[in-house]
Amino acid sequence: MGRTLYEKIWDEHVIEGSANESPLLYIDLHLVHEVTSPQAFDGLRINGRGVRRPDLTLATADHNVPTDPLDTPIADPISRRQLEALDENCQEFGITVFPRGHENQGIVHVIGPELGVTQPGMTIVCGDSHTSTHGALGSLAFGIGTSEVEHVLATQTLPQQKAKTMSVEVRGTPGANITAKDIVLCIVARLGTGGGAGYVIEYRGEAIAQLSMEGRMTVCNMSIEAGARAGLVAVDETTIDYLRGRPGVPSGQEFEAAAQRWRTLVSDEDAVFDETVVIEASEVVPFVTWGTNPAQVVALNGVVPSPLDARSLDEQDTFTRALEYMDLTAGTPMREIPVDVVFIGSCTNSRIEDLRAAATVARGSHVHEGVRALVVPGSRRVKEQAESEGLDAIFTAAGFEWREPGCSMCLGMNPDILSPGQRCASTSNRNFEGRQGRGGRTHLVSPAIAAATAIKGRFASPEEVGA
Amino acid sequence: MNPVRVVEGRAVPLERSDVDTDQIIPSEWLKRVERTGFGRGLFSEWRDDSNFVLNRDEYAGARILVGAARFGTGSSREHAVWALMDYGFAAVIASSFGDIFRNNSAKQGLVTVQLDPSDIDELTQLVKDDPARLVVVDVGNLAVEVPEVGWQRRFALDPMTQERLLQGWDDIGLSLRRERDITRFEASRHAPSLQGVFDENGRAARS
Numbered sequence: 001m002g003r004t005l006y007e008k009i010w011d012e013h014v015i016e017g018s019a020n021e022s023p024l025l026y027i028d029l030h031l032v033h034e035v036t037s038p039q040a041f042d043g044l045r046i047n048g049r050g051v052r053r054p055d056l057t058l059a060t061a062d063h064n065v066p067t068d069p070l071d072t073p074i075a076d077p078i079s080r081r082q083l084e085a086l087d088e089n090c091q092e093f094g095i096t097v098f099p100r101g102h103e104n105q106g107i108v109h110v111i112g113p114e115l116g117v118t119q120p121g122m123t124i125v126c127g128d129s130h131t132s133t134h135g136a137l138g139s140l141a142f143g144i145g146t147s148e149v150e151h152v153l154a155t156q157t158l159p160q161q162k163a164k165t166m167s168v169e170v171r172g173t174p175g176a177n178i179t180a181k182d183i184v185l186c187i188v189a190r191l192g193t194g195g196g197a198g199y200v201i202e203y204r205g206e207a208i209a210q211l212s213m214e215g216r217m218t219v220c221n222m223s224i225e226a227g228a229r230a231g232l233v234a235v236d237e238t239t240i241d242y243l244r245g246r247p248g249v250p251s252g253q254e255f256e257a258a259a260q261r262w263r264t265l266v267s268d269e270d271a272v273f274d275e276t277v278v279i280e281a282s283e284v285v286p287f288v289t290w291g292t293n294p295a296q297v298v299a300l301n302g303v304v305p306s307p308l309d310a311r312s313l314d315e316q317d318t319f320t321r322a323l324e325y326m327d328l329t330a331g332t333p334m335r336e337i338p339v340d341v342v343f344i345g346s347c348t349n350s351r352i353e354d355l356r357a358a359a360t361v362a363r364g365s366h367v368h369e370g371v372r373a374l375v376v377p378g379s380r381r382v383k384e385q386a387e388s389e390g391l392d393a394i395f396t397a398a399g400f401e402w403r404e405p406g407c408s409m410c411l412g413m414n415p416d417i418l419s420p421g422q423r424c425a426s427t428s429n430r431n432f433e434g435r436q437g438r439g440g441r442t443h444l445v446s447p448a449i450a451a452a453t454a455i456k457g458r459f460a461s462p463e464e465v466g467a
Numbered sequence: 468m469n470p471v472r473v474v475e476g477r478a479v480p481l482e483r484s485d486v487d488t489d490q491i492i493p494s495e496w497l498k499r500v501e502r503t504g505f506g507r508g509l510f511s512e513w514r515d516d517s518n519f520v521l522n523r524d525e526y527a528g529a530r531i532l533v534g535a536a537r538f539g540t541g542s543s544r545e546h547a548v549w550a551l552m553d554y555g556f557a558a559v560i561a562s563s564f565g566d567i568f569r570n571n572s573a574k575q576g577l578v579t580v581q582l583d584p585s586d587i588d589e590l591t592q593l594v595k596d597d598p599a600r601l602v603v604v605d606v607g608n609l610a611v612e613v614p615e616v617g618w619q620r621r622f623a624l625d626p627m628t629q630e631r632l633l634q635g636w637d638d639i640g641l642s643l644r645r646e647r648d649i650t651r652f653e654a655s656r657h658a659p660s661l662q663g664v665f666d667e668n669g670r671a672a673r674s
């Protein structure tokens with residue numbers, strides 16, 4: 001019987017144990033950031049342990065960095081201390097680190113692929129649940145907690161049990177106005193927040209194959225929102241073209257040889273998945289979330305649902321609480337809901353293609369009065385690329401703030417936060433209560449819808465602003 | 468990690484599903500570099516409400532948290548586990564869990580017990596009827612009990628996790644004992660490394 005892509009990568013990396021030992025999974029790349037690592041480095045020091053493979057470990061500052069101009073000092077002493085701790089720990093243990101202002105700095109899930117250090121067939125971990133993003137390049141990538149970060153630092157392995165496999169196939173070609181974000185919101189809505197628990201998802205089908213690498217990253221990024229720790233896309237020429245010429249990959253003949261190996265990183269024809277889900281591309285429309293978990297999705301053309309639409313009593317309860325928290329009334333058309341803030345950024349949608357899509361909509365228009373709109377590139381490289389294309393000028397002329405790279409308003413732990421009661425159209429991945437700041441209300445959307453919404457001051461499609 | 472054989476004490480019914488780790492410990496708490504002191508941040512957005520169950524005197528000092536479906540989904544932050552334990556919880560009972568949360572719990576010795584939704588409802592009712600009721604989570608026998616009323620349910624735990632809890636084993640120590648296997652594995656393959664990719668200032672050496 002053939003093997004799935006997941007099984008191929010697993011087999012390549014597993015160190016089997018004896019009867020009462022857990023299998024160990026060897027880790028090829030460990031990405032580190034300031035928030036989930038300080039306690040792990042402390043653990044190493046307390047136990048007199050070192051970092052086994054600093055050459056397979058790479059660190060960046062992202063969650064906590066302010067996105068103000070670089071000459072602005074970091075006001076919050078606790079934040080500053082955490083960023084300093086990352087630098088000191090990396091220095092002490094010999095790990096390459098990209099601090100605030102560094103030319104390679106950025107959101108950990110943006111810089112891995114763009115530097116070409118994320119490569120097909122690798123096992124990749126990071127103390128962050130959106131590590132699933134890297135699966136877009138055909139690598140097995142998943143988020144871990146701080147104890148596991150310490151474990152990988154010390155041993156370059158993790159005790160793991162094999163996951164179950166799920167095929168999510170998106171069949172056919174979606175409409176021209178459909179983005180990767182709409183596809184993944186559709187998938188999360190179908191699976192529910194727990195539907196992928198225990199599985200590694202492989203995204204398949206024409207609609208996935210037709211996506212750019214950036215689009216595939218958006219899809220894999222949100223695997224965890226359906227409960228799956230990892231999402232994968234098989235390697236194809238899109239993957240290989242994306243990697244060619246990046247700093248982390250070899251060049252010339254050596255690259256071609258690597259590419260030849262990478263091309264085998266696909267599920268075999270006769271491989272069997274534990275679970276199979278099929279979505280027709282025609283089911284995918286422009287989406288927006290209305291509630292407080294990423295599965296609470298409705299068409300942009302739709303209305304706020306009612307608890308009576310819920311599939312179970314338990315869900316009815318969740319609906320009622322979500323409506324209350326979001327201050328929404330069932331039956332209100334989504335397009336009539338005004339927003340206070342628009343955030344374009346995060347590891348889901350802050351890559352060059354996302355910024356291009358938003359800029360296309362923003363060009364020649366202006367942000368609606370009273371709306372604050374932020375554009376936060378995912379990395380310094382993305383920022384520089386965007387500036388070389390003149391995107392920053394389009395955004396600032398249209399009244400958007402153009403900021404320094406970082407996680408920014410995706411989570412409320414740096415100065416970019418919502419005030420209580422503010423409503424935000426956000427290209428990030430989580431609309432949990434308080435995620436963007438205490439009492440803030442988050443609606444997840446694609447970059448194009450976010451830009452149109454900023455201009456209209458309410459949820460809107462790019463067509464409405466003539467884009 | 469200290470061994471955990473039995474957890475007993477009062478249990479608090481949360482009666483909410485989809486409690487993600489952002490609710491358990493909001494991100495403003497994640498700036499700290501320490502591992503202790505997170506108990507004050509536990510469910511902090513809800514604790515302003517005097518009716519919130521953790522604020523009620525009759526549940527003071529509880530050792531067991533009774534959640535519902537999909538407890539601990541979302542962010543990988545282990546701070547959620549630290550917050551629960553720092554507050555005083557030693558076990559969480561729910562009908563399903565976020566995978567990463569469950570893993571993190573096992574590493575720290577926080578016992579996670581998965582029961583059927585109907586059993587969660589029964590247990591919730593039992594501790595609402597009388598908050599002082601003793602609830603017992605027995606890791607050795609894989610059972611949850613309310614001895615006063617003779618209520619008992621079995622639960623599953625993978626044998627490795629159970630053993631680790633019972634013995635209080637340090638995972639890293641266990642893996643380091645397999646150093647030779649790891650070294651042999653490394654020698655057996657040619658895998659990419661960051662050596663030479665970045666210079667000492669983190670700049671790309673070739674591009």
Ligand code: SF4
Pocket residue numbers: 062063107108109128130346347348406407410411428429
């Ligand atoms: S952008 Fe948001 S989701 Fe992504 S790594 Fe940063 S905080 Fe996490």
